[in-house]
Amino acid sequence: MNDISKKNMLWNAFGNIVYLGLQWVVTVMVTRISGYNDAGVLSLAMSISATFQTIALFGIRSYQVSDVNGKFSDSEYVSFRIVSCLSAMLICMIFSVLNGYSVYQIVSILLFMLFRLAENFSDVLHGIAQNNERLDIAGKAFTIKGTVTSVMFFAGYLCFDSLNAGLMFMALASWGTTLLYDAAQIKKLTDIRLCPIDSVLPMAAVTAPLCAYMFLNSAISTVPKYILEKMCDSESLGAYSSIFAPALLITAAAGYIYNPFAGKFAELYSKRDSKGFISLATRLCTVIAVIAAVILICAYFAGEFALKLIFGEKIAEYVYLLVPILFCTFATTYFAFFGMLETVVRDFRNLIIGSAAGTLICCCFTPLAIEHFGINGASFGMISGGAVGTIYLSAALIIRLRKTEKIEVDM
Template sequence: MSDQKQMRRNLLFNTVGNLIFFACQYLTNLLVVWLGGYEDAGLLSTAMTIASAALSFACYGMRTFQVSDLSGKYSDRTYVQSRIATLSIAFVAAAVFAFANSYSPLQKYIILAYAGYRLIEADVDVWHGFLQRAERMDLVGVSFGIRGLLSAVSFVAGLVLLQNLLLTILIMLATNLLYAAFVDRHQGRTYADFQKTGSAGVFALLWECAPLALYSFLNVLVSSVPKYFCERLLGTVQMGYFNSIFAPAAIIQVGATYLFVPFITTFARLWNEKDGKGFRKAVTLAAAFLAALLLLGFAGVAVAGRWGLSILYYGKPEILAYTSLLYPLIGCTVLTTGVLIECHLLTIMREMKGLIAGNIAGIAVSLAISHPLTVGFGVYGTAFATMAALIVQMIVLGLFMLLRSHRQFGAK
């Protein structure tokens, strides 16, 4: 198969597979509202927020580093062993956080179960890294699509038959774990080389990627902190409303992010070859794409926002009072996509200081304004705090990108 044909196949399968995965995850948000109400939606949303932070640490920001390790400094076995370590730490940390806060016993166990379910993604991620390095993102897309469908079927069966959110999440965990163990790991081994040894071990890899892990964790916290204050200050019901409005807006972020992922190797090649013209052209196209996405998102809300929510949450008319919340949340999703793209590019550039500085700036703003804005404006304040933090984060990351590009390609 020609390189160009394989690239098209990668783009198609990866995008469709990840959109299916996200759509199935979004279906869980709809089902929990339809079958359990906004209280259960709030319980699930809190678990999702904490699990996302655990997942970000478990992945350790290492995927792009792994894929762009073209010289083989670290062996494939080292990448797998490092993931076992970060997974273990992440799950223990999620458990400590759940039991250290004044959550109900049910909420604590839901957090643990959902964290276990999401952390399967971290295990799969390292095996998918081998596939991506071999430019087989089509297999990655198939995996996401099937695991998404497994999750959706498990969630429907659990809620309908058991009517118990905790047991339903445990069923999702079991089905995804089986697929990851027997399919994802098998495919990853096919493209991995466990006979080859690198020049450094697990500790050296974790130490070198520590800035990536820190940036990845901080990056999730930028948007997680406002949600934390939302749940603590406004309660699980308001958190349920916020998450129910945010879910359809996040479709933009997921679609845009996974459209970009297959091009990481292209950006890495342009950077390593010092093709400044090609690199700048690619970045400009990405920026134009984000701007168009923002405009299309706002137009979609203006034309069909209220109608869409009435369809998605049929029989729950109270959600329509929050329709205008879609506007700032669309802004948040597009900004989040832009930040993720910048972080990928800074990782390719190996500009670790810039990654840390940009994410620290974002989390500092998030911590400073989330409480007062949530108190003053309710769930809208949560959205405003998230958007302001992302804007600051994006600006700082962009400045470091500009400086590092100037050094790589020269004043030209």
């Protein structure tokens, strides 16, 4: 890896951490200012929108950055993302209304979904940047966007004393920076033209399994929170989500470590270099494990102090949630990592089977776990789903790579 690539990766990691860190600050401040009720509504909006943003993303990014043969053009990727974003918003709206949420909750969900769609549109632009070895654009974009959206959220939230006002300001700010910075920078790299719908439909057929995988992958993290809100209340969900929010930085940090290597994995697989593929995957797994160990040690010695410092003394009764939450983030992180590898080798069948198995276990086990273990049951549900999915996908990947080695020998 040359110095420019390292610099770009550092920019990308820095920008994403700043962005997610500031989003976490938003969650923390909502909890401190208004208590767990507003935090619960915000968490509900985040969870529901996270599920439906998988339709907007449609699993394209991993496919896009590993499309070494140029099956689809940049314009086709962008045009398809517009269609998928509009579809995701419509489906989210229908779900929210049919699920019987209050008007206030529905508005919160849709506003946060609008905010997420700005992220999702940026994602396809950042895929183009990554293919042009300009991930620094993504990092700088997230740094700007994180700062602007956080400031605008608090402007709306504090001036109007309304969560939805803050979400509206945040969504508009996110779209503004996406169009004024992200899109403007990508135009310098390539010429983007809108394509007719019939020309991008083949992409939907090719990447539909990836969309299904992303939906199932997201469900492992969001369904337990959904069940928790139904079985308990918004306050319990708010407390759980407040502690869960900083743990998401772990998943994000791990993603910034392995996602930039998607192209390298694709290159190794195209060369049938199974040993190199496995070696790189093993090294990345080890890095993630080391990070997890360090975080667990820090949580053991300073977790309670840190949570009280951030959320105040009222969080003390929920400190016991921290360690299970950390374990569930580790499980879902490995699940996402092996999902990326299965995408690279284009093993979509096993990708769906593994994801479906993990989601099914999660959906079945979570209600029982919540009934017996209380709020921690949500974490145990995620751990069960992530572990089952990871075991299946890793086994399927090894079998796939061994078949590749056999083909190479036969040739």
